[in-house]
């Protein structure tokens with residue numbers, strides 16, 4: 250019997266936090282730098298271990314609600330964007346994941362100033378969100394083009410001004426106690442920060458199984474699909490299609506679990522692609538297409554950097570590879586593309602061409618059949634998998650459409666919830 254893989258939780262959270270920030274040099278590593286500052290502050294305040302864990306994981310995901318590249322870049326400056334929007338969206342996304350839902354309130358309030366609170370600083374939600382607020386400010390004040398120790402005195406001076414209004418004086422005290430160490434600042438901007446957090450983060454000794462990885466993959470499925478209303482059920486469709494086809498193929502139960510995780514993550518690299526390209530009506534230029542083609546590279550890079558997920562990474566990230574070597578980004582050939590990846594490629598194409606997009610209608614069965622037959626004739630796809638799709642076409646199509654309709658309703662409900670919360674802010 251196959252054994253379930255175990256994945257290091259620290260590594261999983263760090264890698265998934267990082268992919269959200271690859272986007273642009275100005276925000277690169279923003280979340281885990283913020284998590285580092287927040288963790289150091291929580292330790293300096295002698296917060297209980299479970300509070301430290303919550304603060305660290307909430308900080309790693311605190312800007313998850315700034316879903317598009319454009320939103321993230323706007324946020325990183327101190328422009329007049331309303332910070333409550335991404336904070337509330339992040340909270341709504343997190344609250345549905347059983348395991349991460351306790352972080353939801355901290356994320357919701359990570360831009361709420363101390364003067365607006367009517368709860369004491371000892372309240373773990375107030376304390377956690379205040380720590381992240383200050384850590385986030387410090388991180389955004391760092392000028393990445395200047396030597397860190399030449400700017401730290403100025404940052405400290407500016408942060409002092411926030412005491413009593415933006416942050417509670419106790420939160421400032423925690424920060425000042427770590428800010429006097431040069432080592433703190435040097436670690437903050439060091440390229441070894443990732444490995445430092447990997448070995449010293451609060452979850453460094455915790456291993457989780459596939460079921461927990463699956464829960465987190467659902468968060469990322471929604472994050473990817475919420476990026477654009479035009480493809481709001483795409484990942485759900487691909488994932489459902491791939492699992493059902495893998496089942497028809499005769500894969501074992503544990504492999505179906507892996508296939509679902511791979512399906513949920515298959516386009517995680519799209520978080521790096523600006524929406525101005527993803528949602529562009531009409532044809533893409535060559536330059537824009539080159540940027541789109543990065544996405545599976547980032548899917549692969551993110552999943553393999555977690556460790557223990559190599560097979561899932563291949564199933565997820567090879568979905569644009571072709572058996573004749575003409576795919577991207579690895580240009581693999583038939584001997585390097587396994588069955589799981591071949592199933593994912595067929596599931597992705599089937600779902601994409603059967604979906605309606607703003608500039609075209611989804612194809613009918615006949616049109617879909619022609620596309621697949623041409624690709625089989627060109628030796629791009631595996632004939633066995635394509636036959637499997639058409640031998641079970643009605644049941645696969647019905648299943649995918651049903652699950653996509655559920656995903657679309659879920660998406661619309663989540664947005665209603667989000668707008669309702671925002672209107673009634675500060676209530677959550």
Ligand SMILES: [Fe+2]
Nearest residue numbers: 311312332359
């Ligand atoms: Fe934020």
Ligand SMILES: [Fe+2]
Nearest residue numbers: 283311312385
């Ligand atoms: Fe932030």
Ligand SMILES: [Fe+2]
Nearest residue numbers: 515516544568
């Ligand atoms: Fe893709």
